[in-house]
Amino acid sequence: MTAPTTHVDHELVEAATHVARTRCRGDNHTVAAAARARDGRIVTSVNAYHFTGGPCAELVLIGAAAAQGAYELETIVAVGDRDRGVLPPCGRCRQVLLDYFPGIEVVVGTGDRMRAVPVHDLLPETYVWADHQLDGG
Numbered sequence: 001m002t003a004p005t006t007h008v009d010h011e012l013v014e015a016a017t018h019v020a021r022t023r024c025r026g027d028n029h030t031v032a033a034a035a036r037a038r039d040g041r042i043v044t045s046v047n048a049y050h051f052t053g054g055p056c057a058e059l060v061l062i063g064a065a066a067a068q069g070a071y072e073l074e075t076i077v078a079v080g081d082r083d084r085g086v087l088p089p090c091g092r093c094r095q096v097l098l099d100y101f102p103g104i105e106v107v108v109g110t111g112d113r114m115r116a117v118p119v120h121d122l123l124p125e126t127y128v129w130a131d132h133q134l135d136g137g
Contacts, residue, residue, distance in 0.1 A: 008107055008114050009075050012036050013086065016079040019044045024081035031087060033057035033078045035104075037070035058093040062100060073100075075116060077107035085110045094122045099129040 012034050019032035029046040033056075036042055045061035048054040057078050065073060076097065078087045088108045089097065097104055097119045105116040120126070 008116050009036055009077075012042060012075055013077050013079070013107060013114070015042050015044055016077050019046060020079045020081050021083075030081045031057040031078055032081075033061045033076060035061055035065060035070075035073045035076040037065065038072035038074055039070070041068070041070055043068060043070055043073075056090060056093050058089050059096060062096070073104055075105045075107065086114060089122070094119060095126065095129075098123055098126060 016032045016034035019034065023046050024030055024032055028049050030049055031047045032044060033046075034042055034044045043061060043065040045057050045064045047057040048060060058076060061076065062073075065071070076089075078089060078093075079085065080087045086107055086109065089106060094106075097106065102120065104119050106119050106122060107114060107116050108122075109115050
């Protein structure tokens with residue numbers, strides 16, 4: 001495993017926390033995410049909960065970033081509503097983040113244990129979708 005990054009992008013955590021507190025209302029939107037693009041921009045989003053399996057905030061963020069022309073994301077964090085704090089990404093989000101942004105760092109943990117880790121550390125021995133694409137099948 002790679003050593004955790006010592007620097008946590010607190011501005012990014014604050015952006016996600018602000019969105020969670022101000023935009024997550026009711027059961028439809030319960031998690032906010034924020035990511036820093038390579039050009040320094042911060043992109044935010046909220047999940048779209050639905051009983052059919054609506055997308056997590058991290059997945060909504062990938063689409064929102066692309067719509068804004070931010071195709072290179074460096075760091076991402078998810079924060080829960082009702083002051084739940086930083087939430088680790090689910091398995092599906094970890095896989096998608098790895099496939100779209102293999103170098104992205106993910107903020108995990110809380111308080112003094114908050115840290116940014118490479119996404120591949122969250123998925124050791126993972127399937128790499130890009131490898132499948134190179135094999136042609």
